[in-house]
């Protein structure tokens with residue numbers, strides 16, 4: 224049973240020093256959605272609570288994280304003047320080339336050397352929302368036996384970097400796809416997959432097992448990579464965005480939101496998880512990373528494809544405006560207990576947010 228208490232966690236501080244700390248585990252809280260768009264209100268429900276507890280009984284506690292060699296990691300920093308200077312030479316349309324150049328020069332200051340623990344906690348604690356990583360045509364419940372691999376849900380990580388989150392999702396049972404514009408990044412991911420092998424991806428739930436890991440080169444905004452992996456639009460059950468939204472020039476946000484609606488499976492099966500970062504950076508400041516407060520995700524995902532008004536870097540929202548028919552709805556939003564050090568302020572307060580989004584249709 225998943226209960227309140229403490230457990231040991233492995234982490235890095237701002238100097239990338241590896242340390243182990245005791246951390247508090249809070250009991251899982253569950254909510255049902257009350258549809259009052261655009262901001263949805265959550266309220267507790269005892270039925271879903273007991274459902275989740277039944278599911279969680281089958282999930283083993285996660286094993287300690289395996290730290291990557293600190294020497295390969297860069298210093299986390301919100302201020303990356305070199306990155307913004309580098310990208311000033313590219314247009315929003317050609318910035319993919321800018322990323323590829325950085326990968327070729329091995330300049331990856333965003334790289335934290337491990338998956339974000341906020342994603343791990345989301346997959347464990349919000350399983351009541353997300354469901355199993357195995358699909359069942361009738362009732363979405365795990366049933367024993369046949370064609371397990373055919374029933375695996377598909378997860379996408381756009382702009383996956385070194386692929387840490389992709390490996391994590393496969394361990395949770397998803398067929399996990401890492402998309403990268405940079406061929407160099409894809410090669411690094413494939414080599415890492417080869418190096419760690421099957422054993423390097425710990426299974427999180429023995430009944431669900433492990434999914435496949437696949438890395439593909441392509442532009443998020445185009446379709447050719449979908450053809451390469453044989454997946455269609457609207458077929459990803461889970462999409463995870465971390466440091467992808469904030470990596471894009473803000474003029475691309477309407478296209479980013481529209482693309483998410485095109486790639487995600489229809490509601491209620493498809494879940495988009497956005498780990499919102501950096502929420503406290505001045506949105507008017509140069510990036511990447513571009514300041515990405517929760518309101519920016521809210522406005523763009525509520526109105527995909529629309530050019531929205533901005534003032535001093537802040538998107539101008541209208542809370543009374545209905546979600547667009549092709550828009551997404553935020554069904555849950557919270558601050559994670561654990562996240563990378565770069566998602567906290569100097570006093571150690573978490574500044575990141577996690578949101579789960581679904582299509583309206």
Ligand SMILES: C[S@@+](CC[C@H](N)C(=O)[O-])C[C@H]1O[C@@H](n2cnc3c(N)ncnc32)[C@H](O)[C@@H]1O
Pocket residue numbers: 318319322323333334335381382383384385402403404405408441442443444465466467470
């Ligand atoms: C800031 S990095 C974050 C990488 C990874 N998510 C992480 O947290 O380490 C952004 C990544 O997005 C990739 N990227 C940028 N534009 C892209 C696009 N249009 N399609 C696919 N990948 C893209 C870049 O190559 C880069 O590796």
